Amino acid sequence: MSAAAFKATLSQFKITLLTALVLCFFNAGSILGDGQARWFQALNALMEYDRALILKGEIWRLFTGHLVHWSAEHFYLDALVFVAQGIVFEPKIGRAYAQVLGIAGGAIGLALLLLQSDLAAYRGISGLINTQLVLGTGLFVFDPNLKRSIKGFYMAVLSVHMFKIAYETVFKVPFFVTDALGDMGLFTPLAHLGGVMVGLYYLLGSIRTEAKARPRIEMPKCGFTPPGPSRD
Amino acid sequence: MLKLTKTIMLFIGTLLLGLTGAARADYVTLDGKPVTQGQMLIADAGLAKLQASTAVPTPTDQFILRQTAAEVEITGVVARVRLRQVFENPYDERLETIYVFPMPENAAVDAYSFRIGEKVIKGVVKKKEEARKEYEQAKQEGRKAGLLEQERPDIFTQSLVNIPPRATVVANIEYVHTLKIDGAHYLFSFPMVVAPRYIPGQPVARGNVGRGWANDTDQVPDASKITPQYIPPGMRAGHDIDVTVKIDAGLPIQAITGVTHELAIHKGSETTATVSLKNGPVIPNKDFVLEYKVGGQSTMLAAMTHKGEGEDGFFSIVIQPKHSVERQEVAPRDIVLLLDISGSMDGTPIGQLRGFAEHILGTLNPQDRFNIVAFNNDLDSFASQYLQATPENIANGQGFIRALRSSGGTEMLPAIRQVLKPASEEENRHAYVIIVTDALVGNDAPILNHLNQPQFGRFRIYPVAMGSAPNDYLIQRAAEIGRGFSMRIANEDNAVEIAKRFAAKISYPIMTDLAIDWGQLKVKDLLPEPLPDLYADRPLVLIGRYEKSGAAKVKLTGNISGQKVVSEFDLDLPASETAHDSLPVLWARARIRQLTNKEIGNISNATQEKITALGLTHQIVTDYTSFIAVERDIPGDLSRNLRTEPVLLAIPEGMDHLFNDTTQAQGQPIFAQTPHNAPVMAQAEARPQVSAPPTAVGTPSRTNSGGSRGLGGGGSVGGVSILLSVLLLGVRSATIILNRKKKYN
Numbered sequence: 001m002s003a004a005a006f007k008a009t010l011s012q013f014k015i016t017l018l019t020a021l022v023l024c025f026f027n028a029g030s031i032l033g034d035g036q037a038r039w040f041q042a043l044n045a046l047m048e049y050d051r052a053l054i055l056k057g058e059i060w061r062l063f064t065g066h067l068v069h070w071s072a073e074h075f076y077l078d079a080l081v082f083v084a085q086g087i088v089f090e091p092k093i094g095r096a097y098a099q100v101l102g103i104a105g106g107a108i109g110l111a112l113l114l115l116q117s118d119l120a121a122y123r124g125i126s127g128l129i130n131t132q133l134v135l136g137t138g139l140f141v142f143d144p145n146l147k148r149s150i151k152g153f154y155m156a157v158l159s160v161h162m163f164k165i166a167y168e169t170v171f172k173v174p175f176f177v178t179d180a181l182g183d184m185g186l187f188t189p190l191a192h193l194g195g196v197m198v199g200l201y202y203l204l205g206s207i208r209t210e211a212k213a214r215p216r217i218e219m220p221k222c223g224f225t226p227p228g229p230s231r232d
Numbered sequence: 233m234l235k236l237t238k239t240i241m242l243f244i245g246t247l248l249l250g251l252t253g254a255a256r257a258d259y260v261t262l263d264g265k266p267v268t269q270g271q272m273l274i275a276d277a278g279l280a281k282l283q284a285s286t287a288v289p290t291p292t293d294q295f296i297l298r299q300t301a302a303e304v305e306i307t308g309v310v311a312r313v314r315l316r317q318v319f320e321n322p323y324d325e326r327l328e329t330i331y332v333f334p335m336p337e338n339a340a341v342d343a344y345s346f347r348i349g350e351k352v353i354k355g356v357v358k359k360k361e362e363a364r365k366e367y368e369q370a371k372q373e374g375r376k377a378g379l380l381e382q383e384r385p386d387i388f389t390q391s392l393v394n395i396p397p398r399a400t401v402v403a404n405i406e407y408v409h410t411l412k413i414d415g416a417h418y419l420f421s422f423p424m425v426v427a428p429r430y431i432p433g434q435p436v437a438r439g440n441v442g443r444g445w446a447n448d449t450d451q452v453p454d455a456s457k458i459t460p461q462y463i464p465p466g467m468r469a470g471h472d473i474d475v476t477v478k479i480d481a482g483l484p485i486q487a488i489t490g491v492t493h494e495l496a497i498h499k500g501s502e503t504t505a506t507v508s509l510k511n512g513p514v515i516p517n518k519d520f521v522l523e524y525k526v527g528g529q530s531t532m533l534a535a536m537t538h539k540g541e542g543e544d545g546f547f548s549i550v551i552q553p554k555h556s557v558e559r560q561e562v563a564p565r566d567i568v569l570l571l572d573i574s575g576s577m578d579g580t581p582i583g584q585l586r587g588f589a590e591h592i593l594g595t596l597n598p599q600d601r602f603n604i605v606a607f608n609n610d611l612d613s614f615a616s617q618y619l620q621a622t623p624e625n626i627a628n629g630q631g632f633i634r635a636l637r638s639s640g641g642t643e644m645l646p647a648i649r650q651v652l653k654p655a656s657e658e659e660n661r662h663a664y665v666i667i668v669t670d671a672l673v674g675n676d677a678p679i680l681n682h683l684n685q686p687q688f689g690r691f692r693i694y695p696v697a698m699g700s701a702p703n704d705y706l707i708q709r710a711a712e713i714g715r716g717f718s719m720r721i722a723n724e725d726n727a728v729e730i731a732k733r734f735a736a737k738i739s740y741p742i743m744t745d746l747a748i749d750w751g752q753l754k755v756k757d758l759l760p761e762p763l764p765d766l767y768a769d770r771p772l773v774l775i776g777r778y779e780k781s782g783a784a785k786v787k788l789t790g791n792i793s794g795q796k797v798v799s800e801f802d803l804d805l806p807a808s809e810t811a812h813d814s815l816p817v818l819w820a821r822a823r824i825r826q827l828t829n830k831e832i833g834n835i836s837n838a839t840q841e842k843i844t845a846l847g848l849t850h851q852i853v854t855d856y857t858s859f860i861a862v863e864r865d866i867p868g869d870l871s872r873n874l875r876t877e878p879v880l881l882a883i884p885e886g887m888d889h890l891f892n893d894t895t896q897a898q899g900q901p902i903f904a905q906t907p908h909n910a911p912v913m914a915q916a917e918a919r920p921q922v923s924a925p926p927t928a929v930g931t932p933s934r935t936n937s938g939g940s941r942g943l944g945g946g947g948s949v950g951g952v953s954i955l956l957s958v959l960l961l962g963v964r965s966a967t968i969i970l971n972r973k974k975k976y977n
Contacts, residue, residue, distance in 0.1 A: 042631075045631050045634065050630075052590075052591075052626075052630075053623075053627060056623055077954065080954070080957070081953050081954055081957045084957040084958060084960065085957050085960060087961060087964075088960045088961055120591060120728055121590075121634075126953070129953065133953075133956070137960075150963075150967060153963055157956050157959065157960060160952065160956065161952070161956060164952050
């Protein structure tokens with residue numbers, strides 16, 4: 001692969017990669033270990049979602065809380081999933097990707113603030129992961145250029161994920177969680193649900209826009225099927 | 233091409249499933265359910281042992297106590313508990329067994345007997361030394377005997393001797409106590425296990441007085457009596473406990489909640505209900521806590537009387553004065569959070585401690601001052617002096633709290649000494665000391681004695697009990713002596729919710745200078761004396777005696793924020809009343825409590841005599857009186873050897889970390905390895921501790937979140953998300969590769 005091609009490939013995931021670098025920096029405290037990362041821990045404490053301090057005006061915490069994590073395991077798992085999904089979905093979501101993440105961050109923080117008053121503190125990017133998964137898979141599902149089998153796959157992924165979110169929201173326990181998560185505090189289904197809602201909001205908006213933009217094709221009465229767009 | 237796509241997807245899927253399976257194979261739960269946060273994780277290697285131990289606990293002959301059943305009858309605010317303990321001698325020798333078990337700290341034990349075969353041998357209360365002497369004599373003569381002694385108000389020892397080979401003995405113990413009341417909520421607690429306590433001090437030269445794992449020390453001279461041995465880690469107790477509670481609330485019951493256990497609830501009428509354990513008998517490894525809410529808004533919540541012919545009558549009343557009080561108009565306060573970060577607080581309690589303390593800090597007013605002191609073997613103060621409760625200082629304080637981790641011993645007394653200092657002239661503001669702890673220490677008396685010093689009058693003490701089996705005696709007495717109140721955070725509780733309730737209570741004005749005008753009634757020996765201060769939603773529970781019957785309007789006066797308030801209620805003291813015969817016993821226990829509190833840690837001979845007389849008159853167990861039951865009809869049998877074995881206790885829930893492999897054989901906590909317990913606990917439990925800066929303003933830092941509900945949210949992905957992500961990545965890559973191939977073909 002030429003340098004230009006490599007650069008072009010990387011540019012498709014630039015927000016994902018940039019976010020990954022930012023995550024690595026802010027979670028250096030967890031990566032380096034407790035004893036060597038006091039400065040990072042102090043920084044994390046300034047960034048985490050802290051209900052009391054947000055109410056006192058530190059509203060940046062609504063956004064920055066997603067970028068810090070409770071432990072190395074928590075960070076590794078979240079970052080792995082975020083990057084993997086970002087690579088798949090960022091090219092699909094396109095230019096709106098950064099905006100979607102930003103809006104989702106604020107919306108999730110706000111939802112926690114308004115709807116979960118017993119939550120004192122929160123850290124983790126999983127809410128945003130939910131947004132990108134729902135929006136990304138949804139866009140694939142509604143992509144008219146995709147084969148039905150591939151669409152079926154994305155539909156299956158979306159269904160499994162929605163079931164997971166519903167299960168967690170109803171029963172308030174993690175669904176099929178890995179034991180590596182360890183001691184990271186309260187499981188917060190509302191953050192996941194908030195992420196899903198933002199993803200769905202963007203998805204519906206996208207479908208509506210696309211429907212308006214798409215030229216209407218009159219269906220002939222004789223059952224003739226017009227030639228469709230080229231298959232993926 | 234399609235076949236190739238399918239093959240690749242199948243391969244990726246299989247690989248991922250395999251990887252996920254492999255990743256999960258290290259840990260499973262006992263019941264096979266998916267591992268979720270907050271569940272105990274058991275390494276595979278240990279699972280077989282534990283599963284085996286669940287089916288067949290350990291070699292059968294190690295278990296002597298076979299079953300315990302508690303039948304509880306609650307009438308109004310009084311609970312009567314009937315305990316039935318079934319012991320079995322699994323040996324071919326005579327057996328002496330010693331069982332150290334807990335009771336509520338305000339329980340009055342007023343009946344004891346044991347049954348062997350068809351014969352019931354009833355106990356009588358005698359002076360402690362006398363009862364012990366009779367027991368030893370019976371032991372020598374081969375007679376069957378039972379002895380029930382009090383070690384602490386909440387720890388009792390039952391000794392049964394000369395149980396014949398392979399025989400079964402059923403011991404019956406009865407006690408009464410009053411419930412704790414918080415507003416409309418009534419709390420019944422049934423302790424099941426004595427948790428291991430930290431024993432500070434230097435070993436004494438004499439031998440130990442008991443058979444426990446700890447040596448007696450200068451600070452805890454009876455340490456060996458309050459430190460029973462435990463079932464080895466990974467194994468379960470040989471007996472379960474069944475609890476049935478019949479409630480006759482006298483007021484409409486609105487809700488019943490099992491705080492610590494799942495309950496099966498059968499409602500009788502509007503005011504009655506029967507409650508039992510939903511899943512049958514349970515492992516006795518934590519307190520059973522039941523809360524119920526009643527309706528009704530009257531000032532007089534309950535009134536009970538008892539009067540025999542020609543005797544003084546007894547009465548108990550529960551009053552909740554109704555006043556429309558506003559939240560306190562910010563009288564400046566000094567608030568100290570004294571936080572226990574010892575090893576026994578590890579796990580859920582330390583997470584709850586963080587959540588509770590952080591929330592309390594967040595509720596301070598700008599004119600308040602505060603400090604935080606964390607203690608284990610060492611003291612770690614947030615600041616060298618009180619800091620103003622500015623947003624910056626509070627945020628820094630919360631950072632300090634978040635960085636706290638649990639390890640080491642529980643040196644509570646030095647921490648209290650550090651915090652309670654005589655007031656200087658300019659320090660005339662209210663000072664509230666909130667002690668968040670499981671209080672698992674053996675030196676209760678020196679701690680309470682220190683709190684009792686008159687020079688600390690400006691301090692009010694608010695203990696908050698944590699964990700599965702806290703030291704309720706120390707918690708309740710500290711609150712009483714410190715003119716505060718206590719709260720309980722069970723492992724299942726939401727710490728932040730309780731912090732909210734706590735903060736609300738201390739922000740309402742306190743009713744002080746209480747006095748009662750009994751009108752025409754001749755009331756005497758009223759307890760508690762002096763009358764305590766009254767907090768919002770906390771009722772006044774009074775018990776006293778009367779000579780003559782009569783009815784009158786009783787007037788309770790008090791002072792709220794400088795304003796005199798008056799509550800009136802009608803009281804009828806009958807000439808004869810046979811019901812509520814436990815009132816004399818409850819009164820005697822309350823009187824003993826009052827006598828003890830005044831001289832705690834240094835009881836004079838005169839007070840000892842008074843307590844002994846009360847014990848003998850009312851036939852209750854005290855520090856100086858015990859129940860003794862001896863079979864006298866049948867001559868003793870000395871034909872077999874006598875074997876002595878303790879009943880091993882279940883390790884309290886969440887405290888497995890205090891026990892390790894090296895102590896398995898002994899069933900002792902890890903701080904019991906050498907005669908000098910205190911420093912060993914510190915070494916044995918020492919873990920890398922991230923301590924916040926020792927002085928001045930702490931750097932906000934958080935190394936990890938607590939596992940507490942309501943504290944820190946973890947926005948985290950789970951196994952499904954990981955699986956889906958890798959699948960997505962794989963399928964997307966495969967699709968792109970295949971499309972490219974197609975394009976070039």
